[in-house]
Structure formats: structure tokens, C-alpha cells
Amino acid sequence: MPRAKADKPRGRMSSYAYFVQTCREEHRKKHPNEAIAFAAFSKKCSERWKVMSDKEKKRFVDMADKDKSRYEAEMKTYVPPPGGGKKGKGKRRPKDPNAPKRALSAFFWFCNDERPALRAANPDSTVGDIAKSLGKKWAEVDESVKAKYEAMADKDKARYAREMAAYKSGLASNAAEDDEEDEDDDDEEDDE
Missing domain, CATH: 1.10.30 (DNA Binding (I), subunit A)
Structure with a gap:
């Protein structure tokens, strides 16, 4: 789904996040009808990442560097919307110092x-x-x-x-x- 112009650019991904994403895509290709138990899957990815050599990780590090450049370029042109662009309730009203103190239990x-x-x-x-x-x-x-x-x-x-x-x-x-x-x-x- 395309984002509106006022939306903040999507955050940059780490090399590990790219690795997990790639592992998930590979798993889906091999097992298209199988549901992924994310906790177990994530643990296996983590173990695999720890034993990978720097040479094997380089592909993911390059992807992360490229995404970092994209993010920084998008942030240079990003102008936050007036009012801070916060979603939700917004700021709390300041407490009136003249208001009576609440009752104690x-x-x-x-x-x-x-x-x-x-x-x-x-x-x-x-x-x-x-x-x-x-x-x-x-x-x-x-x-x-x-x-x-x-x-x-x-x-x-x-x-x-x-x-x-x-x-x-x-x-x-x-x-x-x-x-x-x-x-x-x-x-x-x-x-x-």
C-alpha cells in the first residue's frame, strides 16, 4: 500500500533484519503451506547468524548500507506535519495548580x-x-x-x-x- 506524502519515511533495516527476511522467504518457498512459528524460527535464524562468517554476512551488510542511504535521502526531504504528526490522544492538558487535591484512600x-x-x-x-x-x-x-x-x-x-x-x-x-x-x-x- 503506497504511503501518503506526509508519512514519515520507513525506518532503515539492519543487516540482521535483511537476513531474517531472506530466511523467511526461503522457508516460504520450500514450505508454502506451513505456518511459521516465529519464536522457533527466529531462534534458528539467530543461531545461524552467529556462526556465519563476515564474508557470508557481507551481502546483508551491503543491503543494510543501501537501505541506510535510502532512509537518509528520504529524511532530508521529509517535512513533519504541523502539530508534531502524533497519532493518538495527543498531549495531556497541564494540571491546574488551583484545582483541589484529590482525596486520599x-x-x-x-x-x-x-x-x-x-x-x-x-x-x-x-x-x-x-x-x-x-x-x-x-x-x-x-x-x-x-x-x-x-x-x-x-x-x-x-x-x-x-x-x-x-x-x-x-x-x-x-x-x-x-x-x-x-x-x-x-x-x-x-x-x-
């Missing part, structure tokens, strides 16, 4: 209480080790203790909901104020 409230003591007892532990220890402690903790932290999490969730509602209404009112200011500016221009 019961586990995180537990970690905030237990981490200083754990760190003091194990000063040489890494962050990952401490996190694993906290996870194990949380799994073993009593239901009554968990209930305390779940209540804290529920309270924090309510706080977050309140603050988020106020934040969103503030955004809506700010947007409305901006619209009103724009209308006022338009009225002043009409008067002239």
Missing part, C-alpha cells in the same frame, strides 16, 4: 501514619521496600483499624467533592465573567 491515610515509624526502624530501606512493608502491614491490620482509616477516607472524599464543586462553579463563573467583559467591549465599540 484509606490505605494512603494508613501509610501517612505508619511510614515515619517504619522509616525510622529501617533507615537503609528503599522507597520500594517501605511501600512493600506498608502493603503487607495493611493486609494484616485489624478491621477496626481499617474502619478508622476508611472513615478518614470518606471524610476526605466529601471534602474533595465540596472543593471540586466550588472549583468548577468558580470556573463557570469566571468563564461567564469573561463573556460579560467581551460583551461590554463589543458594546463600547458599537457606540463609537
Whole structure:
């Protein structure tokens, strides 16, 4: 299938990639109806490549050099599309520093209480080790203790909901104020 002009040139292939491609074509000619188990096939190609002499590899090295020249020539004339040419979701929106902080889960409230003591007892532990220890402690903790932290999490969730509602209404009112200011500016221009 031909590529559109704006598409980035196909990447260059290595000498080993050319070798594997050639092996695959040879295998298909010898066994046209046989499905190729790629993992086993790739392993055999790798073993074969390792025992090949430089003289035998030269053909594939030349193919790779030729493809490298093609790629570099195409890249000289390639102009990326505006907007970076990225496919998919695109860039993330930056986080608003005025937005309320998210609610903590019961586990995180537990970690905030237990981490200083754990760190003091194990000063040489890494962050990952401490996190694993906290996870194990949380799994073993009593239901009554968990209930305390779940209540804290529920309270924090309510706080977050309140603050988020106020934040969103503030955004809506700010947007409305901006619209009103724009209308006022338009009225002043009409008067002239």
C-alpha cells in the first residue's frame, strides 16, 4: 500500500533484519503451506547468524548500507506535519495548580501514619521496600483499624467533592465573567 506524502519515511533495516527476511522467504518457498512459528524460527535464524562468517554476512551488510542511504535521502526531504504528526490522544492538558487535591484512600491515610515509624526502624530501606512493608502491614491490620482509616477516607472524599464543586462553579463563573467583559467591549465599540 503506497504511503501518503506526509508519512514519515520507513525506518532503515539492519543487516540482521535483511537476513531474517531472506530466511523467511526461503522457508516460504520450500514450505508454502506451513505456518511459521516465529519464536522457533527466529531462534534458528539467530543461531545461524552467529556462526556465519563476515564474508557470508557481507551481502546483508551491503543491503543494510543501501537501505541506510535510502532512509537518509528520504529524511532530508521529509517535512513533519504541523502539530508534531502524533497519532493518538495527543498531549495531556497541564494540571491546574488551583484545582483541589484529590482525596486520599484509606490505605494512603494508613501509610501517612505508619511510614515515619517504619522509616525510622529501617533507615537503609528503599522507597520500594517501605511501600512493600506498608502493603503487607495493611493486609494484616485489624478491621477496626481499617474502619478508622476508611472513615478518614470518606471524610476526605466529601471534602474533595465540596472543593471540586466550588472549583468548577468558580470556573463557570469566571468563564461567564469573561463573556460579560467581551460583551461590554463589543458594546463600547458599537457606540463609537
